[in-house]
Amino acid sequence: MRYIIIGAGAVGGTIGARLHEGGHEVVLVARGAHLGALRADGLRFGTPQGTRTLRIRAVGGPTELTLRPDDVLVLAVKSQDTAAVLAEWAPRPVAGGGTAAERLPLVCAQNGVENERVALRLFREVLAMFVWMPSTHVAPGRVSANGTPVSGILRLGGYPSGNGGERAAAIAADLGGSGFSAPVDADVARWKYTKLLGNLGNALDAVAGRGPYGRGSADGRLEALYERVTAEGAAVLAAAGIPHDDPDELARTCGKALRLEPVEGEERTGSSSWQSLARGTGSIEADHLNGEIVLLARLHGAAAPLNEALQRLAGEFARAGRAPGSLTPAELDALAALAGL
Structure with missing residues (x-):
């Protein structure tokens, strides 16, 4: 699977960095000075174990890449930006036919409880994520995560209910192998x-x-x-x-x-x-x-x-x-x- 991190700030940048370091294909989506820094110098990612520069592909939006059937969209923008951002991504075509809203899973890695409901108006497959991750968007191109021995706790479940099936299990396995505690949980809404x-x-x-x-x-x-x-x-x-x-x-x-x-x-x-x-x-x-x-x-x-x-x-x-x-x-x-x- 390829992970497209929509909103590569503190949370999204940490998820993208850890997945990249875990050997997974990642695309970071950012804007403004942050996007410019990511493209020019890579992501400067700091943890208690040290700071390193990660060369991860960075784009400004869905028009800059061709979506694939194996893509996973990870939404990590602030809740107030959710509706506008999803309106950009939902109608984008996926190679082989169909749109992102029809074919790709969307993981809401966000605070609050409204994002999944907003997403379900557009996307067929929505996964809810509980995020416990002490992280900071330090400056353009720089993100730090203070958690150890894992960078965050990410509980993943289906929305509006259930455990999310095989897809959620596969995503959780990738996260769990990339520096997170990432169990699947059918009761993620309670968390x-x-x-x-x-x-x-x-x-x-x-x-x-x-x-x-x-x-x-x-x-x-x-x-x-x-x-x-x-x-x-x-x-x-x-x-x-x-x-x-x-x-x-x-x-x-x-x-x-x-x-x-x-x-x-x-x-x-x-x-x-x-x-x-x-x-x-x-x-x-x-x-x-x-x-x-x-x-x-x-x-x-x-x-x-x-x-x-x-x-x-x-x-x-x-x-x-x-x-x-x-x-x-x-x-x-x-x-x-x-x-x-």
Whole structure:
């Protein structure tokens, strides 16, 4: 199989790099300065074991390559970009007849729970992937992954249900032989909803610098806000009847298989949302993380005021180009008051 990594940033770049090092054919899809650097100098890939330059084919989109029946599309863009990107890829012809949407499997290696549903409108075969991967898009052409002895935990399953059959098993085997823990799991949705709860604090990390990568707070309010936004999300999932587990227990479970170690010459930064603000992308995934909880609350008669506030605030930061961690004291006071702190 040939793996086409659509979105070769932190997650996609790490998956592509590891598959390439595992002996598999890989194509990286990127844009802008990142694409230019990949084409000119290759992918600079750093891990705790060292940094190396990988010469992997890089393209800007589906018009630059001929799709083959043995291709696997791995979608690793942010959720807010999913619909537009899939609209480009779905109608592209595949050698021998048919289109990508008709013939090729699409793996959603993304945060949130909406991407698979969006993909299934276009693609016949969609696979869901739970991603636990501490990685950073350091600079154009540079990606680092801090996990060891594996770079990430990637649980793969069918969508909307099932284990994904033989194709999922084959993909999981390739990933498992390329530096990942990659079991097939028919209950992957439960893992993804549990991770969604853990990701609700990404917006807070992005705007305030809270969390394992940030400065924390002297009075403990940021830590308390993180707990409140997660608890609010769990209450909404319960109201919607959606199975999930404790995100803290999920973190402990994943921590047993993957530990963080430094990559020489590189500093671990913040969450994926923090990285979006740092790169000035103009968008952020809060609409598909906190916004998912807000949507479910509205559908099921629950309340999610803190998630709604963080969704709105993170969006404002992205659109205005504000730096990560630049939340003002007044803005923090407003969030704390909303949470009753």
